[in-house]
Each structure stands twice: as C-alpha cells, then as structure tokens.
Amino acid sequence: MGKLYLPIFFLFTNSFFIQAQNSSENLWSDLNLSYEIFKNIDVKYELGNRRNSNQARANYHDFIFKYSVNNFLKIALGTRRSNLSFLDSSIFNAGIEEDFEDIADRFHFDVSGRLLKLNNFKMKYRFRAQRKIRDFYSNTPLIFKRTYIRSRVLIEYPLSKKLKTNVGSELFLSIEENSPIYIRKYRYMAGIEYDFNKIYSARLQYLFQREVKPSSTESLNIIAFDLQIDLNELSKKINSKN
Numbered sequence: 726m727g728k729l730y731l732p733i734f735f736l737f738t739n740s741f742f743i744q745a746q747n748s749s750e751n752l753w754s755d756l757n758l759s760y761e762i763f764k765n766i767d768v769k770y771e772l773g774n775r776r777n778s779n780q781a782r783a784n785y786h787d788f789i790f791k792y793s794v795n796n797f798l799k800i801a802l803g804t805r806r807s808n809l810s811f812l813d814s815s816i817f818n819a820g821i822e823e824d825f826e827d828i829a830d831r832f833h834f835d836v837s838g839r840l841l842k843l844n845n846f847k848m849k850y851r852f853r854a855q856r857k858i859r860d861f862y863s864n865t866p867l868i869f870k871r872t873y874i875r876s877r878v879l880i881e882y883p884l885s886k887k888l889k890t891n892v893g894s895e896l897f898l899s900i901e902e903n904s905p906i907y908i909r910k911y912r913y914m915a916g917i918e919y920d921f922n923k924i925y926s927a928r929l930q931y932l933f934q935r936e937v938k939p940s941s942t943e944s945l946n947i948i949a950f951d952l953q954i955d956l957n958e959l960s961k962k963i964n965s966k967n
Contacts, residue, residue, distance in 0.1 A: 749777055749944070749945055749946070750777070750946050750948075751775065751776065751777040751945050751946065751947040751948070752775070752776050752777075752947075752948055752949075753773065753774070753775045753776075753947055753948070753949040753950070754773065754774050754949070754950045754951070755771050755772060755773035755774070755949075755950075755951050755952075756771065756772045756773075756952050756954070757769065757770075757771045757951060757952065757953040757954070758770045758771070758953075758954050758956055759953070759954070759955055759956060759957075760955075760956040760957060761957050765792060765793045765794070766790070766791070766792050766793075767790075767791045767793070768788075768789070768790055768791075769787070769788075769789040769790075769791065769803075770786070770787065770788055770789075771785075771786070771787035771789070772784075772785075772786060772787075773785045773786075773787070775828075777945070782809075783807055783808065783809050783828045784807070784808045785805050785806060785807040785808070786805065786806045787803060787804070787805045788803060788804055788805075789801055789802070789803035790802050790803070791835075795838075796838060796839045797838040797839055797840075798836070798837075798838045799835070799836070799837045799838050800834075800835065800836055800837075801833075801834070801835040801837070802832075802833075802834055802835075803832070803833050803835070804830070804831065804832050804833075805830060805831045805832075805833075806830050806861075806862045807828055807829055807830055807831075809828045829857040829858060829859040829860075829861075829868075829870050830857070830858050830859065830860065830861035830862055831855050831856060831857045831858065832855065832856050832858075833853050833854065833855035833856075834853070834854050834855075835851055835852070835853045836851070836852045836853075837849065837850060837851035837852070838850065840878070845882055845883055846880060846881070846882050847880070847881045847882075848878065848879070848880050848881075849878070849879045849880075849881065850876075850877065850878055850879075851875075851876075851877045851879075852874070852875070852876055852877075853873070853874070853875040853877075854872070854873070854874055854875075855872070855873045855875065856870075856872045856873075857869075857870035857871060857872070857873070858870060871899050871900065871901050871909075872899070872900040872901070873897050873898065873899060873900070873909070874897075874898040874900065874906070875895055875896065875897050875898070876895065876896045876898070877893060877894070877895035877896075878893055878894060878895075879891055879892070879893035879914075880892050880893060886920075887919055887920045887921075888917065888918070888919050888920075889917070889918050890915075890916070890917050890918075891914070891915070891916055891917075891918065891930075892914065892915045893913075893914050893915075894911065894912065894913050894914070895911065895912045895914070896908060896911050897909050897910045897911065897912070899938075907937075907938055908937050908938065909936060909937060909938055910934060910935060910936040910937055911934070911935060911937065912932055912933065912934040913932065913933045913934075914930055914931070914932045914933075915930065915931055916928055916929055916930030916931065916949075917929055922958075923955060923958040924954060924955050924958045924959050924962065925952070925953070925954055925955075926952075926953045927950070927951065927952050927953070928949075928950070928951040928953070929948075929949070929950055929951075930947075930948075930949040930950075930951070931946075931947070931948060931949075932945070932946075932947035932949060933945070933946060933947070934947060
C-alpha cells in the first residue's frame with residue numbers, strides 16, 4: 726500500500742492551493758496526429774486553437790518525438806510555434822498584451838509513464854521542463870520568457886471498452902533569473918475520452934486554472950476538445966482497400 730500513498734499524496738499536494746476567484750471562459754480545441762516511425766518511437770503533430778473571453782486567440786503547432794521505454798517510463802522532446810492575435814485590436818494597443826505573456830514559442834522535455842495500476846484504475850504522471858521564447862520562429866528580436874517545471878498526475882478509469890474518464894491536477898513551478906523557484910499556477914482537469922475505433926478518438930475536458938504568484942484576481946474556466954488520429958491504423962485501412 727505504500728506505493729499507493731505516495732502518488733495520492735502527490736495528487737492532493739498539487740491541489741492544495743485552490744482559492745475562489747473571478748473567472749474567465751476559454752475554449753481550446755486541437756487536432757492530434759500520431760505516427761509510429763520505429764518500434765517504441767512516435768512522432769506527433771498537434772494543431773491547436775485557444776480563445777478566451779478577453780478576445781485573445783492563439784494558434785499553435787506542436788511537434789513531438791516520444792520514446793517509450795516501457796509502461797512506466799517514456800521520454801519526449803517537443804517544440805511549439807505559437808501565433809497570438811486579438812479579435813479586438815484596441816486590446817493590444819492599450820498594452821494589455823502583457824496579460825497573455827505565456828503565449829509564446831516553446832521547447833520542452835518530458836518524463837512520463839504509469840505510476841500504478843489498481844484494478845481498473847490507472848495513475849499516470851508527467852514531469853515537464855519547458856522554456857518559452859517569444860518570436861523564436863520569426864525574424865524579430867527574441868524575447869526570453871520564463872522556464873517552467875510542471876508536475877502532473879492523472880487518474881484514468883474505464884467505463885466501457887470505448888469510454889473512459891480521467892481526473893487530475895498539475896503544478897507549474899516557475900524558474901526566473903535572480904529569483905527562487907516558486908509555484909506560479911496550478912490546474913485541475915476532468916474529462917471523458919471515447920474511442921470510435923482504432924483510428925479515431927476524441928476527448929472532452931473541463932480545466933480550472935489559477936495563478937498563485939503574482940496574485941491574480943482571475944481564474945480560468947476552460948473547455949477543451951481534442952480529436953486524435955492514429956496515422957498507422959489509418960494507413961493500414963487505406964492499404965487494405967487498395
């Protein structure tokens with residue numbers, strides 16, 4: 726049972742910092758394509774769109790290489806190219822763009838896997854180190870943003886062969902020059918995932934996010950929809966018809 730206490734303690738530690746705040750509504754959607762190029766080596770591409778109630782919209786492209794050592798250990802390298810736009814140009818002109826400073830190009834390194842499996846429950850972890858750089862993929866001068874260390878725990882439970890639920894939490898530890906490491910924000914998540922077949926699956930999630938430091942009067946309520954396509958299985962189906 727000792728193996729069970731540690732990850733449960735870690736999950737509740739992630740959730741300790743919740744406070745009631747004013748909220749802002751956000752809508753996230755993305756298309757996730759995965760392809761296994763070698764045994765245990767996957768490449769992923771994600772096209773995403775994020776929009777919030779402050780009239781800011783971000784489009785991004787993620788490219789990720791992932792190596793699966795086993796069920797308990799996976800490592801990944803990835804990069805993101807982001808574009809920020811405002812539906813109301815007066816927001817940007819007023820200088821409120823600092824509210825969206827976390828929208829930037831980034832690089833990340835992940836260590837993830839399964840902590841344990843108890844009956845039908847699975848508990849998964851992910852540690853991510855990421856560095857954000859504004860305008861890295863453009864010809865303008867670079868603006869180095871903060872570095873994050875992120876810790877996430879996710880619990881999954883299948884309701885049927887095709888449908889499963891998940892709940893979890895994540896901490897964002899910020900590393901900045903001339904400043905000690907501190908907890909900048911946290912995130913809760915709960916969702917359902919449905920496998921249509923071996924090719925297509927979809928996930929619908931609700932996420933709650935809040936900044937811890939600097940103090941924020943606004944939290945984020947996020948609805949996220951994710952469509953996933955397995956290109957290996959899609960290729961098999963296409964070839965079988967030829």
